Amino acid sequence: MQQIDMSSPEFLAEMAKTKKFTDKVNKQFGWVYNPNEDVNEGVTMGLARHKMLYGKRYCPCFMVVEDENGKHVSADNRTCPCPPAIEKEIPEDGKCHCGIFCTPEYAANNDQ
Amino acid sequence: MAKYIESTSADFDATIAEGVSMVDFLAPWCGPCRMIAPVVEELAEDFDGKAKIVKVNTDEEQDIAVKYGVRSIPTIIFFKDGVQVDTMVGAASKDAFAAKINGLL
Numbered sequence: 001m002q003q004i005d006m007s008s009p010e011f012l013a014e015m016a017k018t019k020k021f022t023d024k025v026n027k028q029f030g031w032v033y034n035p036n037e038d039v040n041e042g043v044t045m046g047l048a049r050h051k052m053l054y055g056k057r058y059c060p061c062f063m064v065v066e067d068e069n070g071k072h073v074s075a076d077n078r079t080c081p082c083p084p085a086i087e088k089e090i091p092e093d094g095k096c097h098c099g100i101f102c103t104p105e106y107a108a109n110n111d112q
Numbered sequence: 113m114a115k116y117i118e119s120t121s122a123d124f125d126a127t128i129a130e131g132v133s134m135v136d137f138l139a140p141w142c143g144p145c146r147m148i149a150p151v152v153e154e155l156a157e158d159f160d161g162k163a164k165i166v167k168v169n170t171d172e173e174q175d176i177a178v179k180y181g182v183r184s185i186p187t188i189i190f191f192k193d194g195v196q197v198d199t200m201v202g203a204a205s206k207d208a209f210a211a212k213i214n215g216l217l
Contacts, residue, residue: 034143036143036146036147038146039143039144039146039147040143042140042141042142042143042145042146043141043142043143045140045141046139046140046141046142047141049141060139060141060142060185061139061142061143061144061145061184061185061186062183062184062185063170063174063177063178063182063183063184063185065178075183075184076183076184097144097184097202098142098143098144099143099144099147100143
């Protein structure tokens with residue numbers, strides 16, 4: 001697999017773009033970040049990494065696989081913000097599978 | 113202090129060949145993987161000499177993940193003498209993982 005220098009200016013610039021993207025998603029859907037900052041940092045890094053590797057913000061908690069044409073796709077079509085998170089996980093569980101996007105109630109109840 | 117085993121395709125089959133193993137298929141960028149990391153370390157300590165606690169980085173070891181049908185991360189697969197006997201998808205409590213291991217010992 002292609003390696004990415006996560007201290008490179010390119011990666012740090014992509015991280016900044018990804019943070020703006022997740023800020024926008026939270027604002028659009030009325031969600032908030034996970035109270036565990038380590039979760040947010042990891043997922044943001046993963047999203048930025050996938051954007052650089054594959055050109056799309058595939059969820060870092062799902063495998064990226066090759067389809068029959070050799071094209072990289074996310075397992076279960078998990079491109080952020082993914083439909084399962086919007087339609088099921090966040091309404092039912094209070095957070096997406098990755099945990100970066102939460103309802104305000106979930107965040108308040110799990111803030112340690 | 114007991115530590116988990118970080119396995120690669122070079123040693124995975126041999127690692128799980130005997131006894132009970134709990135394999136954590138993870139990615140460093142995955143939120144729930146980070147949440148259960150301390151639990152996995154504690155389990156390695158608690159089950160030292162009884163069961164193997166193994167981590168596989170799916171970013172680097174895609175072949176193993178594909179072989180065992182891993183699609184979402186974390187996926188925890190339990191093996192007994194090299195045979196896959198149970199699977200848990202997503203984060204869970206230490207007690208839930210420990211119960212699965214104890215059920216196989």
